[in-house]
Amino acid sequence: VPEEVPVTGAAGDARRPVVSLLTDFGAAEPFVGLVKARILAECPDAALVDLTHELPAYAIEAAGFWIERVHAYFPSGTVHLCVVDPGVGTARRILLAERGGQRFLAPDNGLLSSIAGHPETAVRAIDPGWLELAGLGRPSPTFHGRDLFAPLAGRLAAGGISPEQMGPVVTDWQRLDGDGPERGPFMIRGRVLFADRFGNLFSNIELESLMDYWTWGVHVGGAPVPWVRTYGEAAAGSLVALQNSFGVLEIACVAGSAAALTELKPGASIELRRPGSAPRPGY
Amino acid sequence: VPEEVPVTGAAGDARRPVVSLLTDFGAAEPFVGLVKARILAECPDAALVDLTHELPAYAIEAAGFWIERVHAYFPSGTVHLCVVDPGVGTARRILLAERGGQRFLAPDNGLLSSIAGHPETAVRAIDPGWLELAGLGRPSPTFHGRDLFAPLAGRLAAGGISPEQMGPVVTDWQRLDGDGPERGPFMIRGRVLFADRFGNLFSNIELESLMDYWTWGVHVGGAPVPWVRTYGEAAAGSLVALQNSFGVLEIACVAGSAAALTELKPGASIELRRPGSAPRPGY
Amino acid sequence: VPEEVPVTGAAGDARRPVVSLLTDFGAAEPFVGLVKARILAECPDAALVDLTHELPAYAIEAAGFWIERVHAYFPSGTVHLCVVDPGVGTARRILLAERGGQRFLAPDNGLLSSIAGHPETAVRAIDPGWLELAGLGRPSPTFHGRDLFAPLAGRLAAGGISPEQMGPVVTDWQRLDGDGPERGPFMIRGRVLFADRFGNLFSNIELESLMDYWTWGVHVGGAPVPWVRTYGEAAAGSLVALQNSFGVLEIACVAGSAAALTELKPGASIELRRPGSAPRPGY
Numbered sequence: 079v080p081e082e083v084p085v086t087g088a089a090g091d092a093r094r095p096v097v098s099l100l101t102d103f104g105a106a107e108p109f110v111g112l113v114k115a116r117i118l119a120e121c122p123d124a125a126l127v128d129l130t131h132e133l134p135a136y137a138i139e140a141a142g143f144w145i146e147r148v149h150a151y152f153p154s155g156t157v158h159l160c161v162v163d164p165g166v167g168t169a170r171r172i173l174l175a176e177r178g179g180q181r182f183l184a185p186d187n188g189l190l191s192s193i194a195g196h197p198e199t200a201v202r203a204i205d206p207g208w209l210e211l212a213g214l215g216r217p218s219p220t221f222h223g224r225d226l227f228a229p230l231a232g233r234l235a236a237g238g239i240s241p242e243q244m245g246p247v248v249t250d251w252q253r254l255d256g257d258g259p260e261r262g263p264f265m266i267r268g269r270v271l272f273a274d275r276f277g278n279l280f281s282n283i284e285l286e287s288l289m290d291y292w293t294w295g296v297h298v299g300g301a302p303v304p305w306v307r308t309y310g311e312a313a314a315g316s317l318v319a320l321q322n323s324f325g326v327l328e329i330a331c332v333a334g335s336a337a338a339l340t341e342l343k344p345g346a347s348i349e350l351r352r353p354g355s356a357p358r359p360g361y
Numbered sequence: 362v363p364e365e366v367p368v369t370g371a372a373g374d375a376r377r378p379v380v381s382l383l384t385d386f387g388a389a390e391p392f393v394g395l396v397k398a399r400i401l402a403e404c405p406d407a408a409l410v411d412l413t414h415e416l417p418a419y420a421i422e423a424a425g426f427w428i429e430r431v432h433a434y435f436p437s438g439t440v441h442l443c444v445v446d447p448g449v450g451t452a453r454r455i456l457l458a459e460r461g462g463q464r465f466l467a468p469d470n471g472l473l474s475s476i477a478g479h480p481e482t483a484v485r486a487i488d489p490g491w492l493e494l495a496g497l498g499r500p501s502p503t504f505h506g507r508d509l510f511a512p513l514a515g516r517l518a519a520g521g522i523s524p525e526q527m528g529p530v531v532t533d534w535q536r537l538d539g540d541g542p543e544r545g546p547f548m549i550r551g552r553v554l555f556a557d558r559f560g561n562l563f564s565n566i567e568l569e570s571l572m573d574y575w576t577w578g579v580h581v582g583g584a585p586v587p588w589v590r591t592y593g594e595a596a597a598g599s600l601v602a603l604q605n606s607f608g609v610l611e612i613a614c615v616a617g618s619a620a621a622l623t624e625l626k627p628g629a630s631i632e633l634r635r636p637g638s639a640p641r642p643g644y
Numbered sequence: 645v646p647e648e649v650p651v652t653g654a655a656g657d658a659r660r661p662v663v664s665l666l667t668d669f670g671a672a673e674p675f676v677g678l679v680k681a682r683i684l685a686e687c688p689d690a691a692l693v694d695l696t697h698e699l700p701a702y703a704i705e706a707a708g709f710w711i712e713r714v715h716a717y718f719p720s721g722t723v724h725l726c727v728v729d730p731g732v733g734t735a736r737r738i739l740l741a742e743r744g745g746q747r748f749l750a751p752d753n754g755l756l757s758s759i760a761g762h763p764e765t766a767v768r769a770i771d772p773g774w775l776e777l778a779g780l781g782r783p784s785p786t787f788h789g790r791d792l793f794a795p796l797a798g799r800l801a802a803g804g805i806s807p808e809q810m811g812p813v814v815t816d817w818q819r820l821d822g823d824g825p826e827r828g829p830f831m832i833r834g835r836v837l838f839a840d841r842f843g844n845l846f847s848n849i850e851l852e853s854l855m856d857y858w859t860w861g862v863h864v865g866g867a868p869v870p871w872v873r874t875y876g877e878a879a880a881g882s883l884v885a886l887q888n889s890f891g892v893l894e895i896a897c898v899a900g901s902a903a904a905l906t907e908l909k910p911g912a913s914i915e916l917r918r919p920g921s922a923p924r925p926g927y
Contacts, residue, residue: 098681114410122436126408419899
C-alpha cells in the first residue's frame, strides 16, 4: 500500500469527485444501480468506481480487509461507500470516518475496525436528528444503501455537507476481534482469509512490517513452501509463498489454483517459523 | 418508490446526462461495453449506470418489474436502455416511452407493459424511415443493442434528437398478460417472481396500495408467516414477511435464505388472507 | 466491424477521454476498481468502459479476439487496457500499439497478435528506463495492472505523455500461432472459439471476406446446418448458422443454447464446404 500516490496527469487540477462502492449486493438485481442513481442525483459529476459487490453476503471481515488495503490508491477526497449490513433498519449506527483526506461511510458493525483503529482517523456517528433535518429521516427499513448511504456519499462528494455537522466524534465504534495472527518470538501463526479468483490464498499475515520476512520458513499443512518474488519464478504447478501486491503473505500455485491444490479453506492455519526453529516433537 | 427524489447537491445545476442500462447480456462477453462505447460516441459526458445485465436470458417480465420499480430514483431526463430482445432482427418494433421526464427505449415485446400502461406515459414506435435518415438503417440483424438502442440512447441523452421526430404515438404496444395477483374480498393470491441474491423471495403483491396490509395474514405453502418491519426484528433462521424496499410483499429468512429454506420457485403461490378468514375445510 | 463510426451527438466537440478495460481479473475482488482508481488519479475526466473482466484466467486468445473485434466501435483516441498476463513480473515486455487513432496497452504475450499484425499498426515496446524516469520503476511484482498499465493508460488518456517517448518501435512482438482456419479450394475448416452466455458458438471463421458465403454448406459434427440471417427466422429449438454481429460464423439454437444442444466444446471442428463438394467416402 503506497504512502502516497503520485499524480502527474495533465488533467490533475480540476479534480472530479470520486465515490468508491464496496458491498455484498451482487450484480443480479439493480441494487447497485439504484445506489449510483442517488449518488448522481446529488453529485452529477461523480466518478463512480466499483470495488466489488460480490462479497459473500454479510462478509464484514472481508469488506474490512479490502477497504483498508485499497483506499490509499484513490485520489484524496474520495468517498468510500461500504455497505455490508445485516443489521439494516435496526438501531445500529452509521459511521463516517476520515483519514488522510479520504472519507468512509459504513454501518457500525466492525467493517471499519481497521480504518477506525488508525491513530489519524476521526470517526463520527451520524446523528439521527441531523438525518431528519437533511430530509433523510424516513428510509425504507431494508435498503439503507439506496436511501441513506447513497445520498450521504453524494452530498459529501459534492461538497454540500461537511462531516462536522453530521454527528459527534465517537470512540466506541464496533471492533472486530481476533483477526490478527498469533505472534511469538519463533513463530507467527495466521490463517487463510479467502481465495481470490485465481485460487491464490490470501492470509492475514502482513509482511510489510516484518524485517527480512524471507528468512522465515513458511509452513502450510505441515509442509514447507518456498518463497518467490513473482509467479513466473517457479515451475508450473509449484506451490509458492510470496508477499502479494496487498502486502500480505499469499500462497499461490504457479499457473494453477492453490485453493484447489491444497484444499485449504478460509480459517486454515498458515505458519511462519524463524530459521532453525523446528517444531518441538509432538508439536 | 418515491414520488420525487429531492436533489440538494452543490453540483446540481450543470446536470450531466444519465443513461441507465438493463439487459440480459451478461458480463462474460463485451456486449455491454460495446453499447457503452456507442453511447459515449454520441454523448461523451453521459454518466452510464448499470442496472443489471444478469437477467436470465429472455426474462422480459423481470426486466419490466425492475424498470417500473427503479426509474423514479433517477434524475429527470435519464434515458433508460432496456434490451431483453429475443425477437432481435425481426419485424418487432422499437418503442420510446416518456413519463415524468424519463425516457425508455425497449423492444415492443411486453417489457414496457407496466411503464406504458401508466396514464401519463406517451409511447412512440420508432419509424424505420426515420432510422434510415438518421444513418441507422442497416444494423446487424442480431445486435440491435449496439447498433440501434445505443446510438438512439446516446443521441437522446445528448439532446441531438427529440422524441417527436422519431415516430408516431401508438397505443397498440405489446402487453404482458396475467402478471397481477388474483384479488378477492377475503384473499389475495399472488406468486413468487424471483429470489434475489440473498434468497429473499420477491412477490407480485404490491402492498403500497393495500390499507393496513399488516392486518392480513400471510400464508406460504399453507403455513402462516409473521410480519416484520425489517430483518433484525426476528430471530436468525425465522421466516418472515415484510413490505420490501420496492413496495412488494417479500418472504425472507433472517440471516439466511428463504429460497433455500422454503424451496419455493418462481411461480409458487403466496396468499394474503383477511383476519378471521380461515380457509374453508378442504380448501 | 465498421470502418468508421459516425458521431453526430450535440456534445461531440468537447470529447472526453475514453479508456476501455479488458482483463481476466473477475468481479469478486477489487482488482478492477484499483485499476480504475489509478486511471482516474491520472485522468479525472476519463470515461471508463468495462469490456469484460470475466475472461477465463490466462485466456490470451479470447482477449485478442475481442479487442480486434470491438475496438472500432470506440471513439478515436480511446486507450484500450488489455491485461491477461500470466507472465506478470517476469522479463516479458509491455507493448503499446497504435492503429487508426486508437491506443492499445498489453503484455507482449500474443494478446495483441491480431491488432499488431495489421499493416497500419505501429507497435512499441515500453522502455524500462523510461518507466523508471516516469516514476513507475518499482511496481509490485504481481499486479502490473494496477501499478503500470493503469497509470500508463491514464497518462495517455490525459495527454500527458506521447507514445514516441515511451519506447522504440518493434517488430518482434509475440505472435499467436495456429489461430486461423485451414483454407482449401473446396473446404474451410475452422473451430469453435467459445460459447457466449446465450450458448451461441463463436467460430474462428471470418465471413466478411468470403464472397457469397451463404452458398457454402455449413457442417457441424458431420451434419449440415442451415443458414439464417437472424435468430427469429427459424423455429424454436432449430440449430442455425449465421454471420454474427462480429463478422464470424456462429452456430446458434433458436430460443435455446447451441452449446447445450450440440455439446461442442472450444476447439471442436466446424466446416464450410463449397456446393457440390461432398466429402470423399471415408473422409
